[in-house]
Amino acid sequence: MAATRRLSHSVAVITINNPPVNALSSSVRHGLVKEFGEASKDPSVKAIVLSGASGKFSAGADIREFSTSAMKTVSLEDINATIEASRKPVVAAIEGVALGGGLELALACHYRVANAQSRVGLPEVLIGILPAAGGTQRLPRLIGVPAALDVIVRGRDLDKRRLSINHVPSNPNMEYFLDTAVEKAKKQFRGAQAPIACIEAVRASVQKPYHHGIEKERQLFLSLWATGQPQAQQYAFFSERNVGKWTHPSGGRWDNVKPKPVRTAAVIGLGTMGRGIVTSLAKANIPVIALEQDAQQLETGKKAVNALLEREAEKLVKQGLTPAATLASVCFTLDFAELSAVDLVIEAVYENMKLKKEIFSKLSSVCKPDAFLCTNTSGLDIDEIASVTNHPDLVIGTHFFSPANIMRLLEVVRGHQTSLTTIATAMNLGKILGKVAVLVGNCPLFVGNRLLGPYLEQANYLLEDGCYPEDVDKVLEDFGFAMGPFRMMDLAGLDVGWRSRMEKGLTGNKVPPGTPARQRQGYRYSPLPDMLCEIGRYGQKAGKGWYQYEKPGGRFAQPDPWVKDFLQKYRETHQIRPRPVNPELILERCLYALINEGFRVLEDGIASGPEDIDVIYNNGYGFPKHRGGIMYHASTLGVAKVLDVLDTYYRENPDVPSMKPAFLLKKLAAVGGPPLKEWRTQVGSLVNKL
């Protein structure tokens, strides 16, 4: 786990060896104590070098040990204190990664040398804790409080090499500076405790001698641990890694099916999604052909892609890096024939089955026979799209999230005939693009958007019952969501859902005459969003929706007196007596709707485990990571409680079928509410559609 070798006569090199990332597990820590003790005692050793095997210094504490008694054995800070106190010079030789406890170890050394490619940082805050092995005390002493806060509170990597691009630390009014940082972190991280604890620990480095600071750091760690947030965030961390390990009932798996290389790609359609996808491919150095249907749209798309690439380049330059992606790696065309040699195509035209089928049929005749054909649909049937091609086994859904060059989530949707190689290639492409790819089954709206349905339905019912959009949004944003449902609808555009409801005959002229306004097929229905669309209130892009904005396309949502008046009149028309709905109830109704649909997705075999749903919702829909995810949250509430609340609601509202408790939820409650990691086994007995 840690071994020493001698260089020349006098230098001892201690190497941490714990594949794959040299995490500082209990046995590594014991190894370090032993090797360091021996090197210190050996009179022939004049200097000690600490390094990591396989080109990685260390990714920090072993996160899997946090919930175990192994944490209580020899502490990293004790090791750090011993290293720092050494009379012999100790040098950290950093390669690859020095993250978290790995960097704290390096900070305790007397000198640090790093190769130019190393990633150095304190990402503890991202898994709900703080750097509690002296990091919050030593880093401010090394680089000053403002720079240290930036690294510790945001979990950012330290700038690679070019110190000249850093601001000179200046702190005339430290208390005010730190108080402001706390206020900012509260707003930015919405309920996450780790960033606040990080700031308080750094405050201790300013106010107190080192050993007091270290004590404070430890106390803060322990109180953070008691909040449950670290456990939730660490679950989210491992879930993101687990979803890459996809499996298929036929026995195909991530580790026994080889992806094909994607050397060239094409994107069809240069609307918002297409532009982002082209940029994402170009950033990953994949030459891409971008196709539009007419010269004007092609030119507009080209300008937009250029602007996105420039923005990406600016970001890299600010970090002291050299941008690789340029417009030169993108070829713009109107001619399908130019797609004849590409390895993979991503269709990103608007959501219309007829159009998508026309495109796929054309692709099937112009592309080479082994080209992978992906559709960026956000919910249409992959099998129907595949049915018009010669090779339905090469067709797969790649559902990107907007803006596609920034959002990390990629839902990879497998059709019934999609081959294992196609799955492996799409999942691998996600990785190459720097995304977290989750394999899901084919059902209307897939996983993420399917869950949105019952959630938005409840949000609309809350307006009918007496709430206003800002009341509902506030509750969900206070819970930690990046955005409440109404701000989210305004951002996405209300017309998207409206068009889909018109196609389904839920609104517009296909609704049978005599249908009650608030009912469809005997079930409760809220026509509120349709009514907004009918008068052009499509959301942000129209300058008005559930809120009003400073201008069309404006971003600053303001409660709109018109909406208040509209809702009051609506309630009067339908003789609804408004009643106060307390925040707990708002939260419960929206969250439980999400959770229940999550259980249905699992029982339908559309997602292979609760972690998959959580990764999708955390990364695509702004669910707060410090709460783990929707399904993780359900497990902390307890399935019995969730079932009880849903049961009560459904008994009182039998016309809202989305709240009828899922079969799997009942099954889990019946077997005593096993821990989340055992849920897959319960799902296993149900039909797997993946």
Ligand SMILES: CCCCCCCC/C=C\C/C=C/C(=O)SCCNC(=O)CCNC(=O)[C@H](O)C(C)(C)COP(=O)(O)OP(=O)(O)OC[C@H]1O[C@@H](n2cnc3c(N)ncnc32)[C@H](O)[C@@H]1OP(=O)(O)O
């Ligand atoms: C009880 C109270 C006592 C109070 C005292 C408290 C003492 C606290 C002590 C010290 C504080 C220090 C805390 C920490 O150091 S926390 C850890 C901080 N480090 C991180 O968050 C880094 C996390 N890892 C990564 O970002 C990446 O994994 C990477 C950049 C290192 C490598 O990325 P990549 O090459 O893409 O590989 P993967 O992400 O897929 O990872 C490979 C493999 O390794 C596992 N893994 C990664 N990091 C860790 C880790 N720190 N601990 C355990 N396991 C880790 C990862 O899960 C993958 O595993 P696999 O899926 O099984 O292959």
